[in-house]
Amino acid sequence: xxxxxxxxxxxxxxxxLADLLQEKTDMMQNVVVELNGKIMxxxxxxxxxxxxxxxxxxxxxxxxx
Amino acid sequence: xxxxxxGVAVNDFFMGMKERNVAGTTEPLQNxxxxxxxxxxxxxxxxxxxxxSGVGHLTIIDFDTIEMSNLNRQQxxxxxxxxxxxxALKQNLLEFNPFIDIEIHQVEITPDxxxxxxxxxxxxxxxxxNPMAKAMLLDGVTNYYPDKPLVMGNGMAGLHITNEMQxxxxxxxxxICGDGYSKGPEGLMAPRVMVCAGHEANAILRxxxxxxxxxx
Numbered sequence: 001x002x003x004x005x006x007x008x009x010x011x012x013x014x015x016x017l018a019d020l021l022q023e024k025t026d027m028m029q030n031v032v033v034e035l036n037g038k039i040m041x042x043x044x045x046x047x048x049x050x051x052x053x054x055x056x057x058x059x060x061x062x063x064x065x
Numbered sequence: 066x067x068x069x070x071x072g073v074a075v076n077d078f079f080m081g082m083k084e085r086n087v088a089g090t091t092e093p094l095q096n097x098x099x100x101x102x103x104x105x106x107x108x109x110x111x112x113x114x115x116x117x118s119g120v121g122h123l124t125i126i127d128f129d130t131i132e133m134s135n136l137n138r139q140q141x142x143x144x145x146x147x148x149x150x151x152x153a154l155k156q157n158l159l160e161f162n163p164f165i166d167i168e169i170h171q172v173e174i175t176p177d178x179x180x181x182x183x184x185x186x187x188x189x190x191x192x193x194x195n196p197m198a199k200a201m202l203l204d205g206v207t208n209y210y211p212d213k214p215l216v217m218g219n220g221m222a223g224l225h226i227t228n229e230m231q232x233x234x235x236x237x238x239x240x241i242c243g244d245g246y247s248k249g250p251e252g253l254m255a256p257r258v259m260v261c262a263g264h265e266a267n268a269i270l271r272x273x274x275x276x277x278x279x280x281x
Contacts, residue, residue, distance in 0.1 A: 030196040032203045037236065039207040059203065059235060061196035063249035064222040065107040065258070 002054045013052045018045040024058060032059045070163035078164055082119050090274050091119055097273045098122040100186035102174055102202055104150040105129070106253060107218045108192030109140035110262035111269075112154055116162040118270055123158070123165060126182060127151050128173040138255040174198070179205035183213070188269055191217040192262075194249060203239065214238045216268045221261035222247035224254060232264045232278065240268050240278055 002012045004024070012020060017040055021028050033040045034057040040048055050056070067074045083091050097120050101108045104127035112125055127150045131141045135150075145153040151169035158167055174182060183189050183206060191202050199217060206215050220243035221230065229244040242264035247257075268278045 027196075030200050032200045034236065039204065039236065041204055041208050057235075059200075059241075060245075061199040062220050062222070062246060063194060063196045064220065064247065064253050065103060065105050065192055065194035065218055065249075 001052060002050055002056055004056050005058060012050050013054075015050055016046055017048045017050065017056070020050065020056065021045065021058070025060065027060070030061045032061075033057070034059060068164070070159075073163070075164045078162075079119070086118065087274075090270070093274055094119045094270070095121040097188075098124070098186045099188045099190055099269060099273075100124040100126065100183055101190040101192050102126050102182075103192035103194065103198075104139075104154050105135065105192065105194050106138040106255075106258035107194075107221075107262050107265065108190075109150070109154055109157075110259050111190055111192055111266045112158055113140055113161060114263065114266035115269065116158045116165055116167075118266075119162065119165070120269075120273070121165050122168075124168040124170070124182075124186060125151050125154055126170045126172060126174055127154075128171060138253055138258045174202065176201060176205050180209045183210060186213070188272055189213055189215045190265060190269060191215065192265070207236070207239070212238065214240070214272050216265050216272075217241045218243050218261045218265055220244040220247045221257045222249050222253050223251045223257065225257070227257060227260045230257070230260050230264060232268050234279055242268065 002009050017033050025031050036055050104125050129150050131146050131148055141153050149171045151171050155167045155169050189206050193199050219241050232242045235241050243261045271278050
């Protein structure tokens with residue numbers, strides 16, 4: 001179990017952040033991933049595997065300015 | 066000789082500013098350096114707020130030129146349509162505060178130039194329209210300058226109630242302003258864009274005057 005945007009989410013430990021993004025968003029380019037309080041840069045997403053109790057925030061941006 | 070602009074001396078100008086600015090803010094703001102990424106609805110309004118407040122060094126970056134469709138919310142004039150936004154904004158800002166230093170770059174911000182463009186500033190202000198560019202800047206700035214405060218805008222479209230817009234702390238030095246949901250295609254109008262710009266500008270002023278952004 002991991003904590004995703006404040007909610008307990010099952011069956012994610014062991015997967016990569018890239019897998020998580022694929023599963024949870026269809027606008028990957030608009031999203032930045034924060035893992036345990038640290039921004040994960042694009043090139044790290046494929047390599048970084050999720051562990052039990054990880055806190056993940058998907059910071060999603062919308063257009064307009 | 067005292068520098069003058071349209072007959073106004075710098076000292077008189079700053080005396081006038083001090084009369085109404087919050088006490089003790091004029092000096093720290095005069096030495097501050099803020100770089101604004103984007104000179105559209107957010108960037109033009111944020112820049113005006115910071116210039117009027119007396120932020121001494123502003124750098125504004127935008128690749129675009131002014132179109133008619135910008136005039137509903139961006140701080141440009143009909144007479145400036147076709148001009149590069151950074152050139153027009155500098156012109157306008159110097160009429161509000163002729164005694165600040167304004168650097169402009171008409172370039173597109175990419176992962177390759179983030180390190181150079183944001184090297185000198187105290188605070189990075191994100192004011193893009195494009196969500197991919199917002200994500201790219203957050204990624205790049207936290208990569209090269211993890212200790213530099215970054216203030217961002219996210220969600221200010223439509224005519225939703227303005228009370229839904231907030232300043233939130235995302236990371237120890239990343240602040241995101243806006244409602245977080247309203248998207249550009251539903252239309253962008255001056256008031257909500259200005260509210261979001263106000264959130265960003267106020268967060269920047271609080272940081273520059275060493276006040277916690279989110280606690281009184």
